[in-house]
Amino acid sequence: MSDVVLQSIVKRYGATLAVDNVSMTIRPGELVALLGPSGCGKTTTLRMVGGFVGVSEGRIRVGGRDITHLPPHKRNMGFGFQNYALFPHMSVAANVAFGLEMRRLGKAEIQQKVNAALDRVRLRSYAERLPKQLSGGQQQRVALARALVIEPDVLLLDEPLSNLDANLRQEMKDEIRSLQRNLGITTIFVTHDQDEALSVSDRIVVMRQGRVEQDGTPSEVFDTPRSRFVAEFMGVSNLLPGRLEGRDRFRLHSGEAVSVAANDNQGDQMVLALRPERIEIREAPASGGTETLEARIEQAVYRGLIIDYHIKTKSGLALTARRPAPAAGGSQALDAGQMVSLSWQPGAAVLVAE
Amino acid sequence: MSNAAPNSIYAGVTTLVVGFIVLPLVVIAWSSFFANPILTFPPTGYTLDWYRRAWDMDVFREGFIVSLETAAIATCFSLLLGVPASLALVRYPFFGRDAIQTLLLSPMIVPGIVGGSALFIAFIEMEAITDMQIAGTLGGLLIAHSLIALPWTVRLVTASLAGTNRSIEEAAASLGASPFTVFRRITLPSIRSGVIAAALFSFVISFIDLEKSLFLVGPGRTTLQIALVNYLEWNLDSTVAAVATVQIVIIGTLLIITDRYAKLSRVF
Numbered sequence: 001m002s003d004v005v006l007q008s009i010v011k012r013y014g015a016t017l018a019v020d021n022v023s024m025t026i027r028p029g030e031l032v033a034l035l036g037p038s039g040c041g042k043t044t045t046l047r048m049v050g051g052f053v054g055v056s057e058g059r060i061r062v063g064g065r066d067i068t069h070l071p072p073h074k075r076n077m078g079f080g081f082q083n084y085a086l087f088p089h090m091s092v093a094a095n096v097a098f099g100l101e102m103r104r105l106g107k108a109e110i111q112q113k114v115n116a117a118l119d120r121v122r123l124r125s126y127a128e129r130l131p132k133q134l135s136g137g138q139q140q141r142v143a144l145a146r147a148l149v150i151e152p153d154v155l156l157l158d159e160p161l162s163n164l165d166a167n168l169r170q171e172m173k174d175e176i177r178s179l180q181r182n183l184g185i186t187t188i189f190v191t192h193d194q195d196e197a198l199s200v201s202d203r204i205v206v207m208r209q210g211r212v213e214q215d216g217t218p219s220e221v222f223d224t225p226r227s228r229f230v231a232e233f234m235g236v237s238n239l240l241p242g243r244l245e246g247r248d249r250f251r252l253h254s255g256e257a258v259s260v261a262a263n264d265n266q267g268d269q270m271v272l273a274l275r276p277e278r279i280e281i282r283e284a285p286a287s288g289g290t291e292t293l294e295a296r297i298e299q300a301v302y303r304g305l306i307i308d309y310h311i312k313t314k315s316g317l318a319l320t321a322r323r324p325a326p327a328a329g330g331s332q333a334l335d336a337g338q339m340v341s342l343s344w345q346p347g348a349a350v351l352v353a354e
Numbered sequence: 355m356s357n358a359a360p361n362s363i364y365a366g367v368t369t370l371v372v373g374f375i376v377l378p379l380v381v382i383a384w385s386s387f388f389a390n391p392i393l394t395f396p397p398t399g400y401t402l403d404w405y406r407r408a409w410d411m412d413v414f415r416e417g418f419i420v421s422l423e424t425a426a427i428a429t430c431f432s433l434l435l436g437v438p439a440s441l442a443l444v445r446y447p448f449f450g451r452d453a454i455q456t457l458l459l460s461p462m463i464v465p466g467i468v469g470g471s472a473l474f475i476a477f478i479e480m481e482a483i484t485d486m487q488i489a490g491t492l493g494g495l496l497i498a499h500s501l502i503a504l505p506w507t508v509r510l511v512t513a514s515l516a517g518t519n520r521s522i523e524e525a526a527a528s529l530g531a532s533p534f535t536v537f538r539r540i541t542l543p544s545i546r547s548g549v550i551a552a553a554l555f556s557f558v559i560s561f562i563d564l565e566k567s568l569f570l571v572g573p574g575r576t577t578l579q580i581a582l583v584n585y586l587e588w589n590l591d592s593t594v595a596a597v598a599t600v601q602i603v604i605i606g607t608l609l610i611i612t613d614r615y616a617k618l619s620r621v622f
């Protein structure tokens with residue numbers, strides 16, 4: 001088990017800055033997700049760690065050793081490619097054996113390790129097949145077995161689930177997670193899917209335009225996004241601009257004042273990030289409590305287990321609220337045009353920088 | 355509306371064109387069996403004698419062997435140069451890449467007789483400077499034939515490299531394979547069919563060359579094509595047809611095999 005340390009990594013392609021001063025530490029045995037929208041530099045960062053892309057500035061250390069300029073074949077890292085990158089002319093067993101042959105292990109030892117690796121991904125009976133005779137999920141498992149059999153110091157995965165259908169994705173996600181846990185292998189997992197990042201990782205590094213936007217545990221990133229960008233990326237759809245009045249009152253630009261958790265954040269331009277699930281809708285008009293907003297249902301969008309309500313407050317503020325559908329244990333559905341009152345727990349609304 | 359009419363026109367034209375190409379070959383093959391002492395029509399009878407006679411004639415037998423040797427060695431040279439060149443051209447963006455690519459393909463465009471005389475003059479100039487004989491030696495011939503084969507090798511191998519998946523090479527590297535091992539175990543097998551096609555095609559191209567060799571062969575080292583031309587100057591009997599038929603069979607076979615590895619119609 002080794003830690004991975006990125007120190008002020010920069011990658012330039014001509015005039016473009018693909019990665020702009022990225023620093024992070026991945027602790028031994030930890031699974032860190034690199035999360036961000038397309039083009040934010042996730043793949044480039046991962047490929048620099050793997051040694052496939054040269055580093056313009058900065059240093060990369062693994063287990064204390066500086067590997068910044070080490071060629072990939074000397075890094076002892078397992079790399080999982082988006083397209084699996086199995087050797088098409090070799091059988092499943094030969095694919096898995098390749099890394100062991102490079103390490104000049106004996107025939108018997110290779111055989112035994114290949115069998116164990118294929119058992120681990122439940123593909124022992126497919127050993128003699130060619131990659132093209134496997135399904136996408138099976139290919140992915142072979143790729144994993146091949147990367148793990150060399151007992152790498154670090155496992156690097158670039159969107160390993162993006163080519164799989166929804167069911168298989170769930171299954172492979174669990175599989176990757178349990179293999180990673182059991183082997184205790186330090187892992188970097190690139191994805192642009194927030195659900196995937198939340199459910200698979202110990203820590204999430206959110207990237208934006210080549211920079212680290214936030215670095216924290218899944219619940220930190222989910223519950224307390226640091227910026228509007230992270231909040232939006234983590235699926236917060238209500239982002240209400242305004243400014244702080246005192247430590248715990250926030251004046252929305254639309255005029256309403258709401259209370260928020262006591263806050264030392266300062267700044268004139270702040271945004272209140274409020275998850276649609278956290279808004280409570282009451283059918284009766286407000287009974288006079290200070291924390292409620294009166295509003296009207298504009299539209300109800302049925303989405304199976306949930307219903308999204310598009311709501312407009314008296315002052316014209318547009319919000320989305322989400323409730324379980326009646327069939328899923330929610331209260332009765334509301335109709336467009338109905339007057340309602342909205343409220344939320346003070347802790348549910350997070351202030352983030354614009 | 356049926357489209358039977360356009361279809362039959364298309365079929366008719368295709369048949370005509372193919373017939374036009376194939377007919378001379380059939381006639382040559384047919385006439386190689388004529389018993390007439392001088393090539394005339396119609397045949398008075400049929401014989402296999404011309405084949406034996408061709409093999410008994412030194413110029414043809416030796417020409418055949420020289421052509422085979424030259425083609426084999428030129429093929430090796432063109433692979434040794436062409437495969438690394440293709441790798442560089444496809445994989446590494448470097449200054450002047452397009453210019454080099456065009457240059458490598460130019461022997462395909464320059465008429466053979468022009469290229470041949472240019473080489474001849476260049477060899478003579480080099481001989482004047484170095485005092486070494488080049489024109490008329492096997493070395494000179496091999497240089498010329500490697501040049502003829504090279505553009506085809508580059509064309510076929512770059513085409514098959516372009517279709518390979520870069521990430522499998524990276525996967526191999528991440529598993530601990532050095533760049534040379536990656537080439538040997540991963541890259542080469544994945545362009546195998548392109549390389550085989552290039553080798554077969556290079557062989558054919560060298561084997562059938564007449565124009566470039568014309569100035570470069572030495573006394574006693576004539577290629578089969580040149581031996582044929584020389585013979586035709588003074589004789590008109592079915593020996594030539596027999597030799598040509600053997601060549602047609604060899605070349606046809608090689609091209610059919612080549613096409614199994616790389617669909618030639620897709621590469622050119």
Ligand SMILES: Nc1ncnc2c1ncn2[C@@H]1O[C@H](COP(=O)(O)OP(=O)(O)OP(=O)(O)O)[C@@H](O)[C@H]1O
Pocket residue numbers: 013016017018019036037038039040041042043044045192
């Ligand atoms: N070889 C290259 N040459 C020039 N620019 C590049 C190169 N590779 C990547 N870039 C640029 O660097 C930036 C980051 O690319 P990168 O592939 O790391 O993004 P990503 O976060 O992995 O995106 P995606 O989710 O789409 O895979 C992009 O703007 C991209 O255009």
Ligand SMILES: [Mg+2]
Pocket residue numbers: 042043044
């Ligand atoms: Mg990417």
